[in-house]
Amino acid sequence: MSADRLRYVYAVTRPFDGVLPEGVQGIDGEPPRLLRHGDLIAVTGAVPAEDFDEAPLRARLEDLDWLAATARAHDAVVAALSTVTCPLPLRLATVCRDDSGVRRLLEEGHERFVRALQRLDGRVEWGVKVYAEPGAGAGAEDAPPAAPGAGGSGRDYLRRRLEARRSREGDWERADALCRRLHAELSGLAEAATVHRPQDARLSGAAGVNVLNAAYLVDRTRSQGFVELVEAVSEPGVRVELTGPWAPYSFAGIAEEGPVESDAVAAGTREAGR
Amino acid sequence: MTTPRPGHLPSPYASDGSSANLADILERVLDKGVVIAGDIRINLLDIELLTIKLRLVVASVDRAKEMGIDWWESDPALSSRARHSELASENAELQRRIAELEERTA
Numbered sequence: 001m002s003a004d005r006l007r008y009v010y011a012v013t014r015p016f017d018g019v020l021p022e023g024v025q026g027i028d029g030e031p032p033r034l035l036r037h038g039d040l041i042a043v044t045g046a047v048p049a050e051d052f053d054e055a056p057l058r059a060r061l062e063d064l065d066w067l068a069a070t071a072r073a074h075d076a077v078v079a080a081l082s083t084v085t086c087p088l089p090l091r092l093a094t095v096c097r098d099d100s101g102v103r104r105l106l107e108e109g110h111e112r113f114v115r116a117l118q119r120l121d122g123r124v125e126w127g128v129k130v131y132a133e134p135g136a137g138a139g140a141e142d143a144p145p146a147a148p149g150a151g152g153s154g155r156d157y158l159r160r161r162l163e164a165r166r167s168r169e170g171d172w173e174r175a176d177a178l179c180r181r182l183h184a185e186l187s188g189l190a191e192a193a194t195v196h197r198p199q200d201a202r203l204s205g206a207a208g209v210n211v212l213n214a215a216y217l218v219d220r221t222r223s224q225g226f227v228e229l230v231e232a233v234s235e236p237g238v239r240v241e242l243t244g245p246w247a248p249y250s251f252a253g254i255a256e257e258g259p260v261e262s263d264a265v266a267a268g269t270r271e272a273g274r
Numbered sequence: 275m276t277t278p279r280p281g282h283l284p285s286p287y288a289s290d291g292s293s294a295n296l297a298d299i300l301e302r303v304l305d306k307g308v309v310i311a312g313d314i315r316i317n318l319l320d321i322e323l324l325t326i327k328l329r330l331v332v333a334s335v336d337r338a339k340e341m342g343i344d345w346w347e348s349d350p351a352l353s354s355r356a357r358h359s360e361l362a363s364e365n366a367e368l369q370r371r372i373a374e375l376e377e378r379t380a
Binding site for chain 1: 294295296297298299300301302303304305306307308309310311312313314315316318
């Protein structure tokens with residue numbers, strides 16, 4: 001193996017029989033390789049050291065376009081694996097020097113991997129987002145108000161503003177109530193549920209304000225019912241979006257196995273972000 | 275674009291990497307997934323600019339809170355912070371009871 005290629009690890013799986021769908025490409029444009037070590041398989045791909053060695057990787061990760069392409073390739077491999085097995089997705093940019101580094105990684109993480117694979121077997125992740133579109137008819141909340149003199153007296157103007165605000169508040173309340181109800185119902189069908197930070201429209205490009213961004217770990221056999229439940233939601237001023245099935249990214253961590261530590265980290269980073 | 279999934283899984287919403295929303299992918303591959311050190315050691319959270327961008331990208335929590343939608347903060351099932359304070363009060367309660375028992379047996 002040449003020195004300028006590193007090993008990117010996408011996921012860890014149990015040995016599986018199926019064949020990956022044709023045309024699956026990893027970051028390097030090649031089909032992913034399966035490296036078996038004991039009772040586990042690492043799904044890897046060769047990547048250039050000029051992008052993935054420590055110093056260049058640091059710089060590359062700051063480049064949103066590069067990051068987006070890499071993240072999509074990472075997910076494409078993981079999604080392809082989901083068609084034949086239940087993969088344990090690794091975090092973006094898990095990189096080893098060579099195959100023996102990958103074997104070492106499998107060995108070091110063996111217990112964790114086996115436990116997680118067991119917990120996730122036969123399950124998929126569904127994403128559910130709720131968007132509030134308050135006062136859809138009344139224009140955007142942040143839009144500058146029309147000039148007071150434009151239509152009627154100042155008092156008319158103030159009354160219209162007040163009415164618009166009241167109606168928006170009602171919309172928020174309805175969206176909030178819907179989120180609580182829906183989350184409770186969906187959690188009842190799921191093996192586990194987690195709530196992500198709401199997404200900013202600047203990246204997602206979605207209309208409305210994201211008020212619920214949740215992920216559910218659902219048994220494959222119960223997925224049909226889950227999807228139907230989400231699709232049945234209909235509420236004015238509120239939009240519900242379903243994504244998936246995803247590999248169980250949001251449930252792959254070891255949160256259940258070390259709740260205090262990992263939560264402390266999560267809470268710390270959340271605080272730092274404020 | 276969608277691929278057949280075992281077990282007759284409904285798959286009308288493929289996350290095949292080309293149609294999925296970038297924010298959905300980033301919040302999963304950067305923030306979730308198993309963290310295990312390879313030979314190239316980079317903590318994604320240490321990358322300051324990246325972190326700042328992602329805050330912009332996947333965070334509108336403050337905005338939601340302004341609108342009074344903050345239920346995930348107080349629901350113990352949802353919020354690690356709430357769970358922490360729950361643990362802290364449970365801890366305090368247990369300590370109090372131990373002290374009580376010790377007093378009795380002393």
